[in-house]
Amino acid sequence: MAKNEQDVEQELPPPRNQPAMPEGFRQLKTQVAGHTFEDSNTEAVGLLQDPTAGCVLKPMGKPECGERELRFYESLAAAGASGDNDLALLRGHVPRFYGPLKLVVNQRERTFLRLEDLTRGMSQPCVMDVKMGKRTWDPESSRNKRKLEEAKYVMCKQKLGLCLPGFQVYLPKENEHPKETKILRHGKDYGKSLSVEGFKQTMVLFFNASDSKTKRARTELLLKEVLRQLQEILSWFNSQRLLHFYASSLLICYDYSRMDQSSKCQSLLNGHHIKEDHPTNWVRVKMIDFAHVYPAEEALPDENYMFGLKSLIDVVQSILHR
Ligand SMILES: Nc1ncnc2c1ncn2[C@@H]1O[C@H](COP(=O)(O)OP(=O)(O)OP(=O)(O)O)[C@@H](O)[C@H]1O
Ligand SMILES: [Mg+2]
Secondary structure, three states: OOHHHOEEOOOOOOOOOOOOOOOOOEEOOOOOOOOOOEOOEOOOOOOEEEOOOOEEEEEOOOHHHHHHHHHHHHHHHOOOOOOOOHHHHHHHHOOOEEEEEEEEEOOEEEEEEEEEOOOOOOOOEEEEEEEEOOOOOOOOOOHHHHHHHHOOOHHHHHHHOEEEEEEEEEEEOOOOOOOOEEEEEEOHHHHHOOOHHHHHHHHHHHOOOOOOHHHHHHHHHHHHHHHHHHHHHHHHHHHOOOEEEOOOEEEEEEEHHHHOHHHHHHHHHOHHHHHHHOHHHOEEEEEEOOOOEEEOHHHOOOHHHHHHHHHHHHHHHHHHOO
16 A cells, blocks of 8 residues: 555654655655655655755656746746736745755755745645646647546546545544544545545545534634635636646645634734734645646637636535535
């Protein structure tokens, strides 16, 4: 069984063969999807974390994909400081980019993209990677690659324009002290077998939205904040005619520890905590994975991405209004 297919009751144990890592860096424990370290293959590299800088480091994988993603982030950085064009506006919806960095991992020098860690500051990070669009192959894909992509995650992808390569969530332990939690982690095998109904149920689980009276107000706050951030991304897509995103994801992150009612009471009692308690501090929804971003064909909107995004908004709305 793959490491991330397990239900775990506590932090995942470190893999048996720790990759050789430069000082100050470690594996990104909250990575829920994508290419990861493998015990038996030192060439396989996943994301690293630089906890003091609040960064993650994404390895530049296949040359053309890594280069495309680097060019994407560089073009955003060059898009002008005023933030008044579509490319500059997109900066608000993606992790901050701190440039490429060469590091020796497992005795080999590799180039990494340094990105804002979307889970930084979260003590109990819940993370979900949602891949967007019915079509996940890019314009340069071979017939074979198209066929492979079309055979994956069939149910959710075709009906919702969404697929679920992985997630982790903190949940309260049943029948035990309310402060005790367990982590549930699932990888792509789980997502591949999901029906539309199963996808919706998984979202309920991920947002800790099953009928627990104690947390209802916090769940509502969480869902409203996720919706607000999703709507902002949708309004960017409504106006832009520059780019089409294939096999790109939304990363939804929130801190379970902030779901606790007591932190809210604390902030009400103590004026200076109110700002800190604002959901923008513990809920983050950003676009990630730009290995397959292309100029928009015929300057058309990215209907493929928008179809998935609208159905994700519908699912979250249906949970909020249950
Ligand atoms: N900026 C970030 N902050 C926190 N976690 C991240 C960030 N970027 C990626 N991750 C984590 O790493 C996982 C994989 O990221 P990503 O999709 O960019 O890589 P990949 O699928 O391996 O890339 P590629 O398709 O380019 O080979 C995500 O699901 C998420 O858990
Ligand atoms: Mg990915």
